[in-house]
Amino acid sequence: MELWQLLGPYLATHGLGRCFCLPGDLEVEPGHVNQPDLFTVPRGPRFTRWEDAPLPFLVVEVASPSTARYDRGLKRRFYQRADVPEYWIVDLDARIVERWRPADARPEVLDGVLTWQPDLQAPALTIDLPAFFARIMDTP
Numbered sequence: 285m286e287l288w289q290l291l292g293p294y295l296a297t298h299g300l301g302r303c304f305c306l307p308g309d310l311e312v313e314p315g316h317v318n319q320p321d322l323f324t325v326p327r328g329p330r331f332t333r334w335e336d337a338p339l340p341f342l343v344v345e346v347a348s349p350s351t352a353r354y355d356r357g358l359k360r361r362f363y364q365r366a367d368v369p370e371y372w373i374v375d376l377d378a379r380i381v382e383r384w385r386p387a388d389a390r391p392e393v394l395d396g397v398l399t400w401q402p403d404l405q406a407p408a409l410t411i412d413l414p415a416f417f418a419r420i421m422d423t424p
Contacts (some may be wrong), residue, residue: 286420287322287344287374290411298406301326301341318359321346324402341402344372360384369402379417 285305292303305322322344343363345355355373363371364386373382373391381398382391394413401408 286416290409291322291324291342294409295324298403299327300403300406318362320344339366340368342370342372342400343368344374346374346376356382364388370400376417376421379413381413
């Protein structure tokens with residue numbers, strides 16, 4: 285929810301799209317359905333069925349011990365093949381965000397500042413990761 289509270293207002297303020305953090309069956313590749321923890325879709329017509337949702341431009345998974353391997357392997361390759369511009373894996377234990385883009389062989393591992401700019405006409409969203417993780421992990 286913390287990421288949704290950052291991403292949602294940013295997207296709305298700049299008219300870039302919408303952010304969802306609810307179960308949604310995304311089929312960005314025929315026959316392959318995933319339910320990401322959080323995803324954003326570009327501005328456009330409203331949709332009432334998940335199969336009508338546009339291709340997300342950001343997908344976020346929060347890794348847990350039971351899902352980390354799947355998130356970093358199968359899901360990552362799925363989103364890269366589908367040309368989702370950014371796929372983030374939030375690792376709460378390591379307090380990092382892995383950022384993957386379609387052509388990446390390795391992630392960009394972020395532990396200081398995460399900057400996201402889905403549209404060069406809008407200012408970037410900057411997230412102070414140490415402060416973010418401190419807030420959600422209830423530590424100073």
